[in-house]
Amino acid sequence: MKLPRREILYAISAFAFMLACVAVAGIYWYFSAPTELKIAVAPRGSVESKLMGALSDVLRETKSSIRLSSGFYDDLRQSAEALQNGKVQVAVVRPDVELPSNGLTIAILREEALVIAAPKSRKIPDMEHLSGHKLGLVDTSQDDRAFIERVLARYELSPDVVLVPITQDAIPAALAKKQIDAVAFVRATVSSEAGVLMRAFTKAAAEEIVVIPIDEAEALSLRYPAFTQMSIPAGAFGGRPKQPAEAVATIGISYRLMADSKLDRRPVSELTANLFRMRSQISRATATVNLMKAPETDTAMSAILPNHPGALDYFNREQQTFMDRYGDWLWLALFAGGGVTSAFAWIGQFFARKKREAVDDVLESLGALLTSARAAKSHEELERLAVEVDDLVRLCIRFTTRGLTNTHTMSALMLAIDSTRWAVADQRRFIDLQPPTQPDTAPRHFAHEPGDTAS
Numbered sequence: 001m002k003l004p005r006r007e008i009l010y011a012i013s014a015f016a017f018m019l020a021c022v023a024v025a026g027i028y029w030y031f032s033a034p035t036e037l038k039i040a041v042a043p044r045g046s047v048e049s050k051l052m053g054a055l056s057d058v059l060r061e062t063k064s065s066i067r068l069s070s071g072f073y074d075d076l077r078q079s080a081e082a083l084q085n086g087k088v089q090v091a092v093v094r095p096d097v098e099l100p101s102n103g104l105t106i107a108i109l110r111e112e113a114l115v116i117a118a119p120k121s122r123k124i125p126d127m128e129h130l131s132g133h134k135l136g137l138v139d140t141s142q143d144d145r146a147f148i149e150r151v152l153a154r155y156e157l158s159p160d161v162v163l164v165p166i167t168q169d170a171i172p173a174a175l176a177k178k179q180i181d182a183v184a185f186v187r188a189t190v191s192s193e194a195g196v197l198m199r200a201f202t203k204a205a206a207e208e209i210v211v212i213p214i215d216e217a218e219a220l221s222l223r224y225p226a227f228t229q230m231s232i233p234a235g236a237f238g239g240r241p242k243q244p245a246e247a248v249a250t251i252g253i254s255y256r257l258m259a260d261s262k263l264d265r266r267p268v269s270e271l272t273a274n275l276f277r278m279r280s281q282i283s284r285a286t287a288t289v290n291l292m293k294a295p296e297t298d299t300a301m302s303a304i305l306p307n308h309p310g311a312l313d314y315f316n317r318e319q320q321t322f323m324d325r326y327g328d329w330l331w332l333a334l335f336a337g338g339g340v341t342s343a344f345a346w347i348g349q350f351f352a353r354k355k356r357e358a359v360d361d362v363l364e365s366l367g368a369l370l371t372s373a374r375a376a377k378s379h380e381e382l383e384r385l386a387v388e389v390d391d392l393v394r395l396c397i398r399f400t401t402r403g404l405t406n407t408h409t410m411s412a413l414m415l416a417i418d419s420t421r422w423a424v425a426d427q428r429r430f431i432d433l434q435p436p437t438q439p440d441t442a443p444r445h446f447a448h449e450p451g452d453t454a455s
Helices: 005-032 047-061 076-084 142-154 168-176 192-205 217-223 265-277 287-291 309-315 322-375 379-401 407-433
Strands: 035-041 066-072 090-093 103-119 134-138 162-166 182-187 209-211 228-232 248-260
Touching (some): 047 103, 142 182, 162 168, 168 192, 217 248, 248 265, 322 407
Antiparallel strands (some): 090 248
16 A cells, blocks of 8 residues: 555654664764773783773773773783784883884883992992993893893993892892892882882992992983983982982883874873873872873974873863864764755755646646637537546545645635536537537539530
């Protein structure tokens, strides 16, 4: 059964309304649903894993618009490769181990400095005098050892310095047996771990300790951008007398939170804001967050290790508002909406004109039939006209059921139909009243052809 056009239009309108509701619901869900970011952390149980775990918990508890989904890897190289390969959007990266080409810095989670110290009696005041001595690497990972070896290579000391891996507890025995002449470790300069280690070394040596400066730290940081030129503040390790007695130049490395360069600046800005604003809450789970700092923003556009624009938006107080981010799209949507409205209006006018044209054609046909009815000469011709009127009546009924007519149009059609039918009836009566045609009975005279004779 074929549906009337009006019901079809109602169905289309209802479907369009449902689509609009679904679109509005989708837009609301898109802007209100939290953004989930996958983050790579390595290794499991590390300081950074605790920090990111605490951050993830705080984000969930405060119902932030950002969520972190942690993925743990065996080492920092794998963590960086996960960001490089697009498996995650954010990762904890140590640039001197592996620096992803698509990684942009969000925050420096912590910096660790290379500390080389020796008893004053060993007469090792600088790096050059370290040649020929035994250097104890205290609780040093493979990544830290590779870092120390690159620093020694800068001073061309690699073949002349014997590296001895030891633990903190083994320092007194190693000094007594002259298995080491100095120690080296990589720690945050103001951390409690560095202070405890230096005090243990001072106690084991039973004499004044000298912190050996790395005077070529600036050159090293320029040659290896992943390295950081640092300074050990006076009294950083505590003790009496304070250690060191004055600031000492050194070189260090950093652990950074990096994001994919393709990641939109909005979620990065919000993640950065939460990371720094919620520092006090995160510190309840791990005090490492207190070592976190913002990257250098003064040289953000020329930094060797570039920063993410979303993080810079937060640091420079340039976080974009909703209109900043989507204003252009909203204006385009308004312009597009105006165009769509105009298109629908044109389509509506087009169909309205077609409806008027269809009704006008019927009215013209009825007018022509009215004229033909007045001029008809036989019942057969009038019968044909009546059939045509009936066809037009059925067409008018179809227009009415489809909603193509209104009250004024129907009045005109009914008047035209009635007038035509009356004209047919009048003409039929007129023909019936006409007298029948009489046959011609008058004598006819024919002309005689030449040569004929009268009878």
